[in-house]
Amino acid sequence: GEDVEQSLFLSVREGDSSVINCTYTDSSSTYLYWYKQEPGAGLQLLTYIFSNMDMKQDQRLTVLLNKKDKHLSLRIADTQTGDSAIYFCAETSSNTGFQKLVFGTGTRLLVSP
Amino acid sequence: DGGITQSPKYLFRKEGQNVTLSCEQNLNHDAMYWYRQDPGQGLRLIYYSQIVNDFQKGDIAEGYSVSREKKESFPLTVTSAQKNPTAFYLCASTLIKSLGYGYTFGSGTRLTVV
Numbered sequence: 001g002e003d004v005e006q007s008l009f010l011s012v013r014e015g016d017s018s019v020i021n022c023t024y025t026d027s028s029s030t031y032l033y034w035y036k037q038e039p040g041a042g043l044q045l046l047t048y049i050f051s052n053m054d055m056k057q058d059q060r061l062t063v064l065l066n067k068k069d070k071h072l073s074l075r076i077a078d079t080q081t082g083d084s085a086i087y088f089c090a091e092t093s094s095n096t097g098f099q100k101l102v103f104g105t106g107t108r109l110l111v112s113p
Numbered sequence: 114d115g116g117i118t119q120s121p122k123y124l125f126r127k128e129g130q131n132v133t134l135s136c137e138q139n140l141n142h143d144a145m146y147w148y149r150q151d152p153g154q155g156l157r158l159i160y161y162s163q164i165v166n167d168f169q170k171g172d173i174a175e176g177y178s179v180s181r182e183k184k185e186s187f188p189l190t191v192t193s194a195q196k197n198p199t200a201f202y203l204c205a206s207t208l209i210k211s212l213g214y215g216y217t218f219g220s221g222t223r224l225t226v227v
Contacts, residue, residue: 008153031215033215035215035218040221040223041220041221042119042203042218042219042220042221043156043203043205043216043218044218045214045215045216045217048214048215088155088156090215100146100158100161101215101216103148103155103156104155105153105154105155106155
């Protein structure tokens with residue numbers, strides 16, 4: 001079945017770059033996503049990448065996709081304290097005949113001043 | 114402004130009670146979803162619905178029920194059969210033909226058993 005894995009915790013200092021990693025198992029995934037969740041709130045879509053792309057950049061965010069290794073990463077440049085949140089990786093899965101998103105466990109990013 | 118609204122934000126349930134969580138969207142989205150979030154476990158799918166009057170069980174449907182009588186609304190009932198209902202519940206929606214844009218999420222309901 002489909003599975004998405006992330007490390008649980010990342011701590012960085014303000015101004016450094018953060019790299020959050022994700023591995024997935026479904027080779028038929030068409031889109032891969034990064035969501036951000038602030039405390040007590042819902043998930044906010046940060047960015048997504050289509051499976052035929054290697055990289056996507058959007059301001060401070062860079063997404064890298066290694067389809068061969070089924071590895072996805074999110075780099076946040078010049079990390080700020082406001083970036084402290086939980087970050088979820090998600091993939092589309094059509095194994096069930098209906099496309100749905102499968103989420104990782106989330107990586108808690110803590111940015112210290 | 115279009116969006117997805119969950120209510121209430123906080124809900125307390127006594128042992129043996131059924132409670133219903135509301136989810137309403139005005140985005141004209143086809144599909145709607147309910148997820149449960151527990152610390153360190155990510156999001157687990159409870160139920161989902163592609164069209165009105167149709168819904169399917171997700172990975173952890175036991176102890177929950179849903180209805181989809183209107184396109185805009187997808188309420189979730191947590192029944193007394195759910196033994197450990199304390200969690201954060203998230204509702205989401207999407208246009209099936211535009212899955213590339215991902216899901217839109219509500220702000221969540223925190224349910225606590227007292």
